Amino acid sequence: MKRVMYSPEEVSNMIKQGKTLLLAGAKKVLKNLPKGNWIGGTNVYFMAENGGMQSDELILVSEIPSDVVEFSFKYYDLSTVKNVYKEGYENGFSIIIMPVFTKIHVDFAKASPQYEGFAMKPLAGWVSGTDLDKSGETAKVFLGTEQSVSEDLAVVAHFKLPKEKFAEITIINIWSPGNGDEIEFLEAGFEVKDVKINGKITNFVDYLINNKIDTNLPIVADYNGVMMNISFKEVNLEKKTASFFSTTFKNVVYKFGSVEGDYIDEVMKHAPKDIETNYVFSCNCLANYVGHNLVGKKTGSITGPATFGEIAYQLLNRTMVNLEIKNI
Amino acid sequence: MNITDINNPIWGKLVLGEVNFNPSYLAASLLLWRLKLKLKEKSSTVDVERSKKEIFDLYFKCKDFPNAKADIEAILNLK
Numbered sequence: 001m002k003r004v005m006y007s008p009e010e011v012s013n014m015i016k017q018g019k020t021l022l023l024a025g026a027k028k029v030l031k032n033l034p035k036g037n038w039i040g041g042t043n044v045y046f047m048a049e050n051g052g053m054q055s056d057e058l059i060l061v062s063e064i065p066s067d068v069v070e071f072s073f074k075y076y077d078l079s080t081v082k083n084v085y086k087e088g089y090e091n092g093f094s095i096i097i098m099p100v101f102t103k104i105h106v107d108f109a110k111a112s113p114q115y116e117g118f119a120m121k122p123l124a125g126w127v128s129g130t131d132l133d134k135s136g137e138t139a140k141v142f143l144g145t146e147q148s149v150s151e152d153l154a155v156v157a158h159f160k161l162p163k164e165k166f167a168e169i170t171i172i173n174i175w176s177p178g179n180g181d182e183i184e185f186l187e188a189g190f191e192v193k194d195v196k197i198n199g200k201i202t203n204f205v206d207y208l209i210n211n212k213i214d215t216n217l218p219i220v221a222d223y224n225g226v227m228m229n230i231s232f233k234e235v236n237l238e239k240k241t242a243s244f245f246s247t248t249f250k251n252v253v254y255k256f257g258s259v260e261g262d263y264i265d266e267v268m269k270h271a272p273k274d275i276e277t278n279y280v281f282s283c284n285c286l287a288n289y290v291g292h293n294l295v296g297k298k299t300g301s302i303t304g305p306a307t308f309g310e311i312a313y314q315l316l317n318r319t320m321v322n323l324e325i326k327n328i
Numbered sequence: 329m330n331i332t333d334i335n336n337p338i339w340g341k342l343v344l345g346e347v348n349f350n351p352s353y354l355a356a357s358l359l360l361w362r363l364k365l366k367l368k369e370k371s372s373t374v375d376v377e378r379s380k381k382e383i384f385d386l387y388f389k390c391k392d393f394p395n396a397k398a399d400i401e402a403i404l405n406l407k
Contacts, residue, residue, distance in 0.1 A: 119359040120386055166393050169354055224361040225350025251368055313358050328392050 004303045005048045005058045008032060014061065015144065020071060022095055022157065022281060023142070024305035025059035026131070030142050031149060038144030039073055039155045041097035041128030045306035047284050052294035052306065056131065060305055062281050067325050068092075070160035073145045075153040078104050085117035089160035093167035093323060095281060096125035098154035099139035100308040108154070109247040109315040110188050119313050122167045124323045125156075126283040127309030139308070165325055169312045170275070172320040173227045174266040177220045178258035185248040190233075192248065193241050205240040213256065215242075216291060218318045220257035221249075229257060229318040231287045245287065246309060246317035263292035267299050267320065276301045281323040283307050288318055331391050331400050334384045338406055343367060343379040347406045353395040359386055 006014070008029045014021060015036035023030060023040030030040045046053055046060045064071070076084055076096075081104055088094040098105050105127060112118065130137040141155040142148070161167060183204075184196040195204045208215060218229035233243040248254065259266065282304035288294065289306035302322065310321040341347045343363045351357045363379040387403075390396035 113358070113362040118362065119355040120389065122355070166390075168393065168395070171354065224357045224364070226354065226357045226361070249365070251365055313355060326393075 001049045001301050002303070003049050004060050004062070005046065005053075005055070006061050007057070008059060011059045011061060014063070020064040020068065021144075022062040022064065023059050024126075024128075026056035027137075027140055029057065029059055030140075033142075033144065035147040036144050037071070037073070038142075039095070039097060039157045040142040040144065041099070041126065041155070041305075042130060042140045043128055043305045043307060044131045045286055045289050047289070047294065047299055047303050047306055049303055051296040051298045052289055054295070060303070062304065064159060065280060065325065067161060067165050068159045069162050071157060073143060073155070073157045075143055075150060075155055076104070077153050078107060081108060081154055082111070082115045084154075084156060085115055085119070085121055085123060088121035088123065088158050090121075091163060091166065092158065092160040093122040093124065093169075094156055094158045095323075096123060096154055096156045096311055097128055097141045098125070099141055099151050100127045100129045102139075102152050104152065104154050105309070106190060106247075109190070112314045122169050122323065123311065123313055124169050124281060124321055125311040126305055126307040126321075127311070127315070129286065129308035161325065164328055166328055168324050168326055170272050170322050170324070171226070171312050171316065172267055172270045172322070173229065173318070174259050174263065174270055175218055175220050175229050175257035175318065176227055176259070177222060177255035180256050183219060183254040184252070185250055185254075188247055188249045190247055191241050191243040203240050204242050205235055205237065208235060208242065218257045218287075219248075219254040221252045221254045223252075228316065230254070231285075231317050244317075246315050263288065263294070264297055264299060271300065271302070272322070275322055275324065278324040278326065279322045280325055282320065283310050284320045285310055285318045288320070331384075331388055331404070334380065336404070338403055339380040339384050340376060341406070342403060343376065343383060344371065349403060349406060351399045353390065353393065353399050355390070356383065356386055356396065356399055359383060
């Protein structure tokens with residue numbers, strides 16, 4: 001099993017050795033790291049080599065392999081994030097990290113499928129967050145080449161691969177739409193008041209209450225053979241609104257999700273062949289970490305941060321995202 | 329297998345959802361989902377041509393990747 005959790009001192013040494021790193025950790029440990037070839041985001045929940053764990057002392061390290069022949073790291077703001085796909089190397093991949101519930105997170109969630117060059121070049125990543133038990137903190141991203149931090153920009157690492165290699169992103173999602181009512185949203189967004197239930201406009205909160213629906217379940221839609229989940233963030237009884245950790249889309253039919261069997265067994269059953277040895281980057285969803293009680297449990301030998309959102313070309317939820325480098 | 333012909337009518341059928349196909353290449357699945365959703369709202373000739381070009385360009389660019397290669401073969405065999 002590959003080691004991924006390191007102390008700040010060990011990570012500092014890796015950076016000084018010139019290694020190229022993707023990092024996840026608490027603000028207090030990331031902010032003191034030296035300048036170098038790394039990007040990072042705040043997060044204290046991990047699927048580590050010894051299983052799911054929480055730490056504000058250790059840093060999860062994904063080291064970029066020597067297959068990469070060139071790279072560039074930069075911040076994107078609200079006006080430039082639309083260029084993130086087209087600015088990637090022609091043959092390569094990009095990793096993006098953005099702070100949760102910022103304008104850039106919301107814009108990316110809603111609009112990234114419309115950005116120029118969407119899906120033409122592999123883009124994976126995650127949404128940085130905070131310790132759920134600590135209020136008043138804000139999520140951050142770090143750009144190691146500038147030794148700087150931001151709480152409203154996205155940080156991106158673009159990597160170029162030699163012509164005999166390619167990067168492939170896969171997702172592992174064990175959820176599928178259940179047999180219940182059809183839910184359609186009137187607008188794309190993170191928050192909703194009224195929805196169409198089997199074609200009839202209804203207040204969503206009333207529907208959830210009247211039907212005693214467990215909002216720990218995600219709503220799931222079939223995006224052309226790819227199951228996409230949306231997890232509930234909050235149900236506001238006073239405002240009669242429901243909010244989500246990802247965006248819903250108009251003209252898409254969602255249903256409450258169902259899953260059969262044990263989470264770990266199902267993940268390994270859905271995992272692509274050889275993923276455990278080939279992946280370069282992986283992340284899982286914090287809702288899986290919490291909802292399936294993954295503390296101390298392993299998803300095979302796949303490690304990565306348990307995040308506030310996963311990115312595989314676009315924002316996802318309650319999914320595991322993996323990026324592999326393969327030979328053509 | 330030949331992916332050099334964007335004028336093959338199958339690309340139009342694909343983006344308009346006239347043939348049922350779930351790609352195994354993730355990028356193509358997500359792109360095709362977005363294109364079909366867009367064409368549901370507005371499907372002028374220009375929109376359809378633009379959408380055909382987008383999915384064709386993605387597959388052309390990735391034609392040597394195993395999952396994309398398998399998809400292309402399956403798409404070109406669709407009726």
